[in-house]
Amino acid sequence: xxxxxxxxxxxxxxxxxxxxxxxxxxxxxxxxxxxxxxxxxxxxxxxxxxxxxxxxxxxxxxxxxxxxxxxxxxxxxxxxxxxxxxxxxxxxxxxxxxxxxxxxxxxxxxxxxxxxxxxxxxxxxxxxxxxxxxxxxxxxxxxxxxxxxxxxxxxxxxxxxxxxxxxxxxxxxxxxxxxxxxxxxxxxxxxxxxxxxxxxxxxxxxxxxxxxxxxxxxxxxxxxxxxxxxxxxxxxxxxxxxxxxxxxxxxxxxxxxxxxxxxxxxxxxxxxxxxxxxxxxxxxxxxxxxxxxxxxxxxxxxxxxxxxxxxxxxxxxxxxxxxxxx
Amino acid sequence: xxxxxxxxxxxxxxxxxxxxxxxxxxxxxxxxxxxxxxxxxxxxxxxxxxxxxxxxxxxxxxxxxxxxxxxxxxxxxxxxxxxxxxxxxxxxxxxxxxxxxxxxxxxxxxxxxxxxxxxxxxxxxxxxxxxxxxxxxxxxxxxxxxxxxxxxxxxxxxxxxxxxxxxxxxxxxxxxxxxxxxxxxxxxxxxxxxxxxxxxxxxxxxxxxxxxxxxxxxxxxxxxxxxxxxxxxxxxxxxxxxxxxxxxxxxxxxxxxxxxxxxxxxxxxxxxxxxxxxxxxxxxxxxxxxxxxxxxxxxxxxxxxxxxxxxxxxx
Amino acid sequence: xxxxxxxxxxxxxxxxxxxxxxxxxxxxxxxxxxxxxxxxxxxxxxxxxxxxxxxxxxxxxxxxxxxxxxxxxxxxxxxxxxxxxxxxxxxxxxxxxxxxxxxxxxxxxxxxxxxxxxxxxxxxxxxxxxxxxxxxxxxxxxxxxxxxxxxxxxxxxxxxxxxxxxxxxxxxxxxxxxxxxxxxxxxxxxxxxxxxxxxxxxxxxxxxxxxxxxxxxxxxxxxxxxxxxxxxxxxxxxxxxxxxxxxxxxxxxxxxxxxxxxxxxxxxxxxxxxxxxxxxxxxxxxxxxxxxxxxxxx
Numbered sequence: 041x042x043x044x045x046x047x048x049x050x051x052x053x054x055x056x057x058x059x060x061x062x063x064x065x066x067x068x069x070x071x072x073x074x075x076x077x078x079x080x081x082x083x084x085x086x087x088x089x090x091x092x093x094x095x096x097x098x099x100x101x102x103x104x105x106x107x108x109x110x111x112x113x114x115x116x117x118x119x120x121x122x123x124x125x126x127x128x129x130x131x132x133x134x135x136x137x138x139x140x141x142x143x144x145x146x147x148x149x150x151x152x153x154x155x156x157x158x159x160x161x162x163x164x165x166x167x168x169x170x171x172x173x174x175x176x177x178x179x180x181x182x183x184x185x186x187x188x189x190x191x192x193x194x195x196x197x198x199x200x201x202x203x204x205x206x207x208x209x210x211x212x213x214x215x216x217x218x219x220x221x222x223x224x225x226x227x228x229x230x231x232x233x234x235x236x237x238x239x240x241x242x243x244x245x246x247x248x249x250x251x252x253x254x255x256x257x258x259x260x261x262x263x264x265x266x267x268x269x270x271x272x273x274x275x276x277x278x279x280x281x282x283x284x285x286x287x288x289x290x291x292x293x294x295x296x297x298x299x300x301x302x303x304x305x306x307x308x309x310x311x312x313x314x315x316x317x318x319x320x321x322x323x324x325x326x327x328x329x330x331x332x333x334x335x336x337x338x339x340x341x342x343x344x345x346x347x348x349x350x351x352x353x354x355x356x357x358x359x360x361x362x363x364x365x366x
Numbered sequence: 367x368x369x370x371x372x373x374x375x376x377x378x379x380x381x382x383x384x385x386x387x388x389x390x391x392x393x394x395x396x397x398x399x400x401x402x403x404x405x406x407x408x409x410x411x412x413x414x415x416x417x418x419x420x421x422x423x424x425x426x427x428x429x430x431x432x433x434x435x436x437x438x439x440x441x442x443x444x445x446x447x448x449x450x451x452x453x454x455x456x457x458x459x460x461x462x463x464x465x466x467x468x469x470x471x472x473x474x475x476x477x478x479x480x481x482x483x484x485x486x487x488x489x490x491x492x493x494x495x496x497x498x499x500x501x502x503x504x505x506x507x508x509x510x511x512x513x514x515x516x517x518x519x520x521x522x523x524x525x526x527x528x529x530x531x532x533x534x535x536x537x538x539x540x541x542x543x544x545x546x547x548x549x550x551x552x553x554x555x556x557x558x559x560x561x562x563x564x565x566x567x568x569x570x571x572x573x574x575x576x577x578x579x580x581x582x583x584x585x586x587x588x589x590x591x592x593x594x595x596x597x598x599x600x601x602x603x604x605x606x607x608x609x610x611x612x613x614x615x616x617x618x619x620x621x622x623x624x625x626x627x628x629x630x631x632x633x634x635x636x637x638x639x640x641x642x643x644x645x646x647x648x649x650x651x652x653x654x655x656x657x658x659x660x661x662x663x664x665x666x667x668x669x670x671x672x673x674x675x676x677x678x679x680x681x
Numbered sequence: 682x683x684x685x686x687x688x689x690x691x692x693x694x695x696x697x698x699x700x701x702x703x704x705x706x707x708x709x710x711x712x713x714x715x716x717x718x719x720x721x722x723x724x725x726x727x728x729x730x731x732x733x734x735x736x737x738x739x740x741x742x743x744x745x746x747x748x749x750x751x752x753x754x755x756x757x758x759x760x761x762x763x764x765x766x767x768x769x770x771x772x773x774x775x776x777x778x779x780x781x782x783x784x785x786x787x788x789x790x791x792x793x794x795x796x797x798x799x800x801x802x803x804x805x806x807x808x809x810x811x812x813x814x815x816x817x818x819x820x821x822x823x824x825x826x827x828x829x830x831x832x833x834x835x836x837x838x839x840x841x842x843x844x845x846x847x848x849x850x851x852x853x854x855x856x857x858x859x860x861x862x863x864x865x866x867x868x869x870x871x872x873x874x875x876x877x878x879x880x881x882x883x884x885x886x887x888x889x890x891x892x893x894x895x896x897x898x899x900x901x902x903x904x905x906x907x908x909x910x911x912x913x914x915x916x917x918x919x920x921x922x923x924x925x926x927x928x929x930x931x932x933x934x935x936x937x938x939x940x941x942x943x944x945x946x947x948x949x950x951x952x953x954x955x956x957x958x959x960x961x962x963x964x965x966x967x968x969x970x971x972x973x974x975x976x977x978x979x
Contacts, residue, residue: 095578129580136575144572144590145670152575159580191669207579386814394830505962509954511906513913514929514947521940612821616910620933631914634829646818646826654817 044214044247045071045094050107052089052098059317063089063102065271068343069350071215071247076238078262078279079251080294084313086271087251091219094249095134096124112214130160133208137220139200143192149203150176150188156210175206179236198229202236209240216240217249222257234261255294259283267291270313270324272340277349287351289329323353331355372665376658387650388440392433395643445644450636455644459626465535466625469618470610472541473548474603481553482599485560486592489568500557507554512613516547516620533622544621551613552606559602560595567595597668604660611649702967712963718956725769726776733766737923746939756941758932762923764945771923771946775912776953778835779904782842783897789843790850791893795885797851798858808851815848824907828916835918838911842904853896857889891968898961902954909950925950 052064064086071077081087092098094109096116109116111132116124136142143152153172154165161168169188176184179202192200201221208216218237222230238261241248250262258265258279265282267274267290275288286292311328314320320327326336333354341354403420420426424435439446445455488497523543524532531540567573568591576590615627622628626645633641665671730737735753740760749756755764797808815823823845831837861867861884870880911917912926913933920927925946932942 097574097577125580125582127580128578134578136571138571141571142575144576144594146593146668147589155576155581156579159582193670204575207575382810383813383817386810387817390814391826394826397830505958506955509902509906509951509958511909511926511947511950511954513910514943514950517929517933517936517943518947521936525937608819612819615821615825616914619914630825634825635915642829646822649819649822650817653819
């Protein structure tokens, strides 16, 4: 299958007065054409930072320290701002979490979507309003001709999110990065939005990176899933396989906390995420891991390739003796 | 709700406030020591003359009747008669109003032309030397007495350098120093608010969305940052009109600028209370009117406010 | 846990918070410096008349309008009085009037704000209307009108400035009250049978204090400028009292020949207003919990 995005050994740090926060610390993965890659992780796992980095939207004090982001064979990190601008919105687009704050209250929603066309086809946004009506229809916004003239505050949460989605698919991008697109919505609306994204993927062949803290959601919609913990990759694999046979202890714990109805008890994971300013040496998860071995507190396991699956855990190999590529 | 209805609504809301202000002026004048009838009549007058004037002014009627008379005469445009000039107060005000308007307009124009660009620039480059200098300058500006800096300016430019005139209003050059002095009063606060407001707009989420669409920097700045930042800035400009009017009183006095501000101070000095009271009330009415205009403008530029009005809520 | 243990921990937590606020204030060097200046000004406000090199009222026309010299550090004014002495003696008027009017303004504003927000209904409407009317006047204009009616003198100045400025505090306090009233602990207190006055003082008032302190410090700066402006216009304390604003007002006629009469009192007015404004900035940063948290982690 064709690879559209390759991330290798990406490190993104935030330089704050209290210290250097290692938000993304050596993450590598690929995205294939037409797939939905789910990225799951708690808050603080680095997933949102990753999303911004792919779109070239990182702002100081965040900085890409090392690594590569290769999109369709081009190195995004070496591009200047104008080249990146041409890619944003047209080949890589983003859907954000909270449509109320991510839409400008002073302009109509139709105008804001039309701006995507203005950015890449020239002219003034106003002349593309007809296209926007078609887009609205595609994302199933009722009465699109009227809605195009409506202001964001006149729309419901679900409708606003559809507006953001229509913005993201306007120029038929190869990659859509959706950062928690359903987290601010009611559960029923969530299902509709998720179905909508799936349909879009099938019709347009775009790949979608779907970022969320809700692993259960990903098990439904994603083709492959990447689990992140404290700025590092824990596990990557096909959704069905991870659901049936989780490898990483963190993944196992996450799944266990989902299946509490069977055990009739809420399973939570004891402990909390480590500080990203001064992470513990070795595997980031080891303080909370029930399988922790001696080596886990000394060295990072790195990424171990087990057929289709990638895990970062000494249980499955890794350089137990010598030096590991950190 | 249409704009016209909103205007009508705001005006209706302002009426009790206006009546209250008139009541305050009415009370203040009654507190004044001395007998207004005697003041008008002069020290030489006979007792029956004073009595006649008292009758004319309606001073023998009960207070609430006097107040109603007062309101009705204001509504007719009669603000009383000046003791010193023996002409209607309205006439004196109208004669000198253009000067005050010119000064106020010039000062506001200078303040906006300087403060807003400076504020925007220092928001775009928050840790630069410019930003720091602007912060210091606006703090110092806000702590400087207007009357004092005006006098200093007079000394530097009129006395030492002799490039600008020190008082009066004969030529266009005469407006320069007073306008700059008055503008200084406004600039400090305006710069600070502009900077804060632009910085807040820069950090807002919809700017991130705009960037993710691939819009050009310039478009993002104009459409998504400045347009949104303007809302609090316009609010402050409206609030500042009060300081502008009050500051004009002082500035006109310092520079002997023939507007209604210096007329007010003179009238107090000469104990021409009808004139003083009339000018103050006039300024209050203008201030209320400007506040209504600012509110209407606010509703025009922020669609959310229009929505609140639609539902009939109090904003 | 023992009751004493709990109380001790609460006491220590409170002490720690006060220390943090103090640290935050000190971190802002400009604000810290302004604290010293404010202390200095308070000192000369209280002891000024005792430390004057010359009698501030002693005039001698033969020594009139002398420029600064070793004998008279700031020179002499139009009546031959030593300007430094007049500035020292006059500090108490400018500073004292400002402090008094701010205190009075805060008192009136807080009481009205509390009543307005808490009692609501008719009281709220009446008080809000009064506040609206007050705010319809530009501040200086209201102060001028009040001083003109009440006559000259320190008392009328204080009352005039207090009345011109209380609406801001009233609005502020009312806003906080309305916000706090919806909180659950107020309902809980009411259920426990606490009286309205108790709730107002114990729960609502503390929440307003930091906002009021910051606002009041800024208004000190404003009051200083307002009081001296009124003095300049001849509406303040009557001569020969050495109030800084009126010194500038009477010295104005001789601006061309003897600018020093105007310059020095103005510099002091500026210094006073500046230090209070800086203090206000520093206090606002120190009292802002977010700013303190940032410093804590640093």
